[in-house]
Amino acid sequence: MRRMTQPQARPRIALVGTGGTIAGAAPAQAGDTSAAYQSAVVTAADLIERVPPLARVAELQAEQLLQIDSADFTDDLLLALARRVAALCVRDDVDGVVVTHGTDTMEESAYFLHLTVKSAKPIVLTGAMRPGTALAADGPVNLLHAVAVAAHASSAGRGVLVVMNEEIHSARDVAKVHAMRLDAFASPHGPLGAVVEGAPRWWRAVARPHTTSSEFDIAAIDTLPLVGVVTSHGHMRRELYDAWVTAGARAIVHAGFGGGTVPAYLKPVLAELCAQGVLMVRASRVGAGPVIRNANFDDDACGSVVTDDQNPPRARLLAALALTCGADAAAMQQVFWRY
Numbered sequence: 535m536r537r538m539t540q541p542q543a544r545p546r547i548a549l550v551g552t553g554g555t556i557a558g559a560a561p562a563q564a565g566d567t568s569a570a571y572q573s574a575v576v577t578a579a580d581l582i583e584r585v586p587p588l589a590r591v592a593e594l595q596a597e598q599l600l601q602i603d604s605a606d607f608t609d610d611l612l613l614a615l616a617r618r619v620a621a622l623c624v625r626d627d628v629d630g631v632v633v634t635h636g637t638d639t640m641e642e643s644a645y646f647l648h649l650t651v652k653s654a655k656p657i658v659l660t661g662a663m664r665p666g667t668a669l670a671a672d673g674p675v676n677l678l679h680a681v682a683v684a685a686h687a688s689s690a691g692r693g694v695l696v697v698m699n700e701e702i703h704s705a706r707d708v709a710k711v712h713a714m715r716l717d718a719f720a721s722p723h724g725p726l727g728a729v730v731e732g733a734p735r736w737w738r739a740v741a742r743p744h745t746t747s748s749e750f751d752i753a754a755i756d757t758l759p760l761v762g763v764v765t766s767h768g769h770m771r772r773e774l775y776d777a778w779v780t781a782g783a784r785a786i787v788h789a790g791f792g793g794g795t796v797p798a799y800l801k802p803v804l805a806e807l808c809a810q811g812v813l814m815v816r817a818s819r820v821g822a823g824p825v826i827r828n829a830n831f832d833d834d835a836c837g838s839v840v841t842d843d844q845n846p847p848r849a850r851l852l853a854a855l856a857l858t859c860g861a862d863a864a865a866m867q868q869v870f871w872r873y
């Protein structure tokens with residue numbers, strides 16, 4: 535007699551909608567353009583309905599946490615997102631989490647979750663460069679691939695992931711590098727893997743601490759200290775730094791030229807602010823490559839910090855997290871070396 539086998543249970547994935555272009559739509563009269571649309575109008579539940587193959591990949595539960603353009607993210611909303619994702623990850627009926635997110639600040643939200651959510655369960659962010667009403671919309675396939683990655687057992691313990699354009703990136707490295715193309719996201723060290731025939735295929739892993747090995751925990755963070763960013767350009771003014779100090783910034787990221795270069799006329803300004811107790815963090819505006827301590831600027835004498843290879847938006851978040859633990863300049867430097 536032939537034995538009847540029970541159908542294998544599908545992984546249970548929580549889909550958290552926050553808005554963005556993936557939830558965008560254009561009026562019919564706009565035609566097939568990528569710019570004439572309104573973001574954040576389609577619900578997370580409707581996104582699932584528009585991609586029928588998702589039902590074969592996972593058992594999905596959708597919720598609408600936010601419905602915003604990701605340019606409107608604030609630190610308070612970022613904290614709310616991290617708390618919700620952490621709450622979902624501790625549930626026995628959730629095997630992984632997918633967050634649909636606008637692309638403008640996706641890298642920042644992904645990095646913050648990567649550092650603060652204490653779970654080995656897969657957490658995947660995805661979005662779209664074109665609204666769902668576009669002729670060649672990328673949101674549906676990005677969502678399908680993100681769920682497939684979150685549902686796959688091999689994705690556990692790899693930190694927070696960003697899945698876009700068939701590539702799987704680590705939240706530690708990924709950045710938006712193009713304003714319009716579908717391959718708008720890239721990592722200076724390359725993607726961790728790719729989605730091949732509906733499943734993740736891995737090439738490398740992240741060596742720096744994250745999620746369960748991170749010293750930061752969203753459960754212990756009530757608010758983020760204010761950290762400013764000043765981007766370098768020709769003929770800079772000290773008033774930009776002074777404005778951040780007046781606003782209450784406890785640290786300022788100097789997004790310098792090249793390897794974090796500080797113009798000669800600004801070196802006394804940074805040293806003065808450090809002496810006043812404002813932590814100065816040297817990063818590079820170019821988006822890739824390490825900033826070397828004491829190169830071009832005497833970090834030891836000033837008491838400033840260098841970011842290793844973290845870009846300015848991520849450096850802001852890591853500096854803020856270090857400040858929540860009471861880090862001084864020396865301790866913050868060690869944080870940047872570790873992460």
